[in-house]
Amino acid sequence: MTTAWTPAEFEQQLRSLGRYYHIHHPFQQMMYEGKLNAAQLRGWVANRFYYQVTIPRKDAALLFNCPDRDVRRVWIQRILDHDGGPATDHVSDGGIEAWIRLGEACGVPREELLDQRHVLPGVRFAVDAYINFVHHADWREGVCSSLTELFAPTAHRQRLQSWPDHYPWIDNAGLQYFRNRLTEAHRDVDHGLALTLQHFTTVEQQQRALQILKFKLDVLWTMLDAMYLAYIQHMPPYFNIAEVENA
Numbered sequence: 001m002t003t004a005w006t007p008a009e010f011e012q013q014l015r016s017l018g019r020y021y022h023i024h025h026p027f028q029q030m031m032y033e034g035k036l037n038a039a040q041l042r043g044w045v046a047n048r049f050y051y052q053v054t055i056p057r058k059d060a061a062l063l064f065n066c067p068d069r070d071v072r073r074v075w076i077q078r079i080l081d082h083d084g085g086p087a088t089d090h091v092s093d094g095g096i097e098a099w100i101r102l103g104e105a106c107g108v109p110r111e112e113l114l115d116q117r118h119v120l121p122g123v124r125f126a127v128d129a130y131i132n133f134v135h136h137a138d139w140r141e142g143v144c145s146s147l148t149e150l151f152a153p154t155a156h157r158q159r160l161q162s163w164p165d166h167y168p169w170i171d172n173a174g175l176q177y178f179r180n181r182l183t184e185a186h187r188d189v190d191h192g193l194a195l196t197l198q199h200f201t202t203v204e205q206q207q208r209a210l211q212i213l214k215f216k217l218d219v220l221w222t223m224l225d226a227m228y229l230a231y232i233q234h235m236p237p238y239f240n241i242a243e244v245e246n247a
């Protein structure tokens with residue numbers, strides 16, 4: 001490639017990376033096909049909680065790095081979406097609380113989500129790689145790394161369609177997180193995509209943007225690899241090491 005893509009071509013290139021999105025991971029495919037048992041589904045919900053609580057901290061890191069007030073005043077909404085607004089305002093409790101309700105509907109007690117006892121090391125490392133990337137990157141690269149959200153509504157829609165059939169023991173009210181994200185993600189992605197198309201205009205910048213989006217796809221895929229090994233293959237870390245009393 002010797003000349004830069006037009007914004008429309010560049011957007012097409014970014015969208016084409018959706019072929020690597022985590023909806024294609026065997027763990028999520030099993031989820032949509034109703035092939036997970038309750039313990040496996042609970043494992044996913046408890047591990048994904050670490051992603052959920054990290055997202056607003058990641059967005060705070062992006063705000064810290066961003067000198068552009070016009071960008072910050074839009075981006076800050078993402079933090080409110082996940083954390084909820086001030087308790088005195090009559091606003092939403094936020095996505096983290098909605099995810100806790102999802103966990104409870106699936107049978108994971110609130111305190112087990114909050115104390116992160118089920119979070120696998122591989123999931124933690126992958127999510128931490130994301131927040132560390134955004135913390136240290138130029139804010140425009142941070143914006144670009146959020147663009148997996150281009151593909152997220154498909155994931156939420158698939159869950160809303162398939163879970164009530166396959167997992168009828170989960171209270172439908174618990175799926176509110178996915179419903180909320182359908183609108184929130186569209187709004188976020190319009191903003192993130194517009195900024196990316198505006199700021200990544202040279203050949204080198206556009207190639208870099210694709211690398212960043214691929215890195216983020218790697219984060220999401222790697223989280224599920226860790227869950228697949230632990231919950232499908234029954235090989236969580238140290239599974240073959242004998243417990244030694246009082247070691």
Ligand SMILES: O=C(O)c1cc(C(=O)O)c2c(n1)C(=O)C(=O)c1cc(C(=O)O)[nH]c1-2
Nearest residue numbers: 055145146147148149151152155156181220
């Ligand atoms: O359930 C999913 O498949 C999924 C994926 C992603 C994503 O693609 O990063 C996000 C979300 N959900 C999500 O709910 C969410 O709030 C979110 C924020 C971000 C981000 O990178 O800032 N990604 C995602």
